[in-house]
Amino acid sequence: MYRFRRMVILGAALSAGFVTTPPAAAQDVVHPTADGTLVDGGVYGDFDGVPDDWDWIFDDQGYDGAVTLSTETPETSLQHRVVWEYNLWGLSYAPPVSATLTFTMRGPAVYPIPDANVHIYSYPADLHETPGDFDAGPAVFEGGVTLAPYQPPTVFILDVSSTVNDALLSGDNKVAFRFQINPDTPHDRNQAFIDALDEEPQTKPFLTIGAPQLPGDADGDGDVDIADFLAFADCMRGPENPADEGCEVFDLDDAGDVDLRDFEVFQRSFTGSIQ
Numbered sequence: 016m017y018r019f020r021r022m023v024i025l026g027a028a029l030s031a032g033f034v035t036t037p038p039a040a041a042q043d044v045v046h047p048t049a050d051g052t053l054v055d056g057g058v059y060g061d062f063d064g065v066p067d068d069w070d071w072i073f074d075d076q077g078y079d080g081a082v083t084l085s086t087e088t089p090e091t092s093l094q095h096r097v098v099w100e101y102n103l104w105g106l107s108y109a110p111p112v113s114a115t116l117t118f119t120m121r122g123p124a125v126y127p128i129p130d131a132n133v134h135i136y137s138y139p140a141d142l143h144e145t146p147g148d149f150d151a152g153p154a155v156f157e158g159g160v161t162l163a164p165y166q167p168p169t170v171f172i173l174d175v176s177s178t179v180n181d182a183l184l185s186g187d188n189k190v191a192f193r194f195q196i197n198p199d200t201p202h203d204r205n206q207a208f209i210d211a212l213d214e215e216p217q218t219k220p221f222l223t224i225g226a227p228q229l230p231g232d233a234d235g236d237g238d239v240d241i242a243d244f245l246a247f248a249d250c251m252r253g254p255e256n257p258a259d260e261g262c263e264v265f266d267l268d269d270a271g272d273v274d275l276r277d278f279e280v281f282q283r284s285f286t287g288s289i290q
Contacts, residue, residue: 042225043107046216048142048189049100052079053149057093062086066096066149073211073219080209082120082133084196087203097209098148099220100140100191103182106224113228114179115172116157116192118220122166123206131162131207132197137178140191148193159197162207179224192220231281233264239281240288247273247281 051071056062073080083095106112120133136154158173175190182190196205211219231239233246250262254274258266265273267280 042223045101045103045222045224047099047219048102049144050219051098051144052081053096053098053146055094055149057091062092062094064150066146069146071144073213080211082194082196082207082209084200084205085203096149096193096195098191098193100142101189101222102142103179103188103190108224108226110180110183111227112176112180112183112224113226114176114222114224116175116220116222117170117172118209119168119170120160120162121168121208121210122162122164123208124165125206126164128164128204128206129202131205132159132200133162133207134159134195134197135173136193137175138191138193140189142189148191154193157192179222229286230267230284231265238286238288239284240286247278251278
């Protein structure tokens with residue numbers, strides 16, 4: 016099952032499996048310790064799967080913050096991968112935790128160009144900015160997002176609880192994520208952007224870490240109350256009817272629908288409003 020919780024663009028929910036939910040209170044927010052763009056090919060050197068140059072500054076100039084893959088000709092083949100690494104020491108919560116990665120991306124101001132399918136991978140973190148982050152592994156696929164040409168800045172929130180919990184339970188206490196174009200893309204021109212600035216940490220992807228989310232807590236406020244019940248009632252379609260867009264949060268038995276079996280789980284989770 017895809018581990019994206021939601022995608023929000025200009026305040027509106029999009030796509031199946033995404034719901035708009037405000038962040039819960041009293042959570043840890045972790046900004047990157049190390050980050051940057053790594054480049055393979057183009058004017059920097061051979062396109063060979065090894066970074067030829069790298070830029071650890073996000074200053075909104077040129078291709079800084081770009082995620083690209085261009086294979087039109089051998090002479091101009093070029094790839095930009097963007098990496099982010101996080102130090103998890105000193106969290107307020109012990110595992111198991113709920114963890115999400117929030118990031119903002121936009122499409123290129125270029126047309127015609129195909130939609131860019133961006134993959135997010137986790138990989139072993141060292142909290143250092145080195146060229147080896149370009150292909151460090153083993154890498155684990157966390158999820159993917161698609162950016163269309165001229166798509167305005169869009170907020171994506173990816174559930175990375177499993178990866179963060181693994182890091183905490185192992186004592187490693189650090190995680191890393193790499194953004195790159197889907198390696199199997201059929202298109203020879205792909206481009207998307209993260210407009211991140213070193214002097215403005217809030218523009219960079221950040222982790223939000225808190226207590227595990229209760230089953231049925233659709234608005235992410237740490238309780239299962241009447242607001243969640245009203246949302247559940249609006250989503251319930253009965254057995255073998257696929258869950259509507261944004262209602263997958265109530266598919267509590269992973270059956271692909273929202274029915275009375277899910278309501279049984281929802282009832283057991285009901286806490287009422289907790290201030």
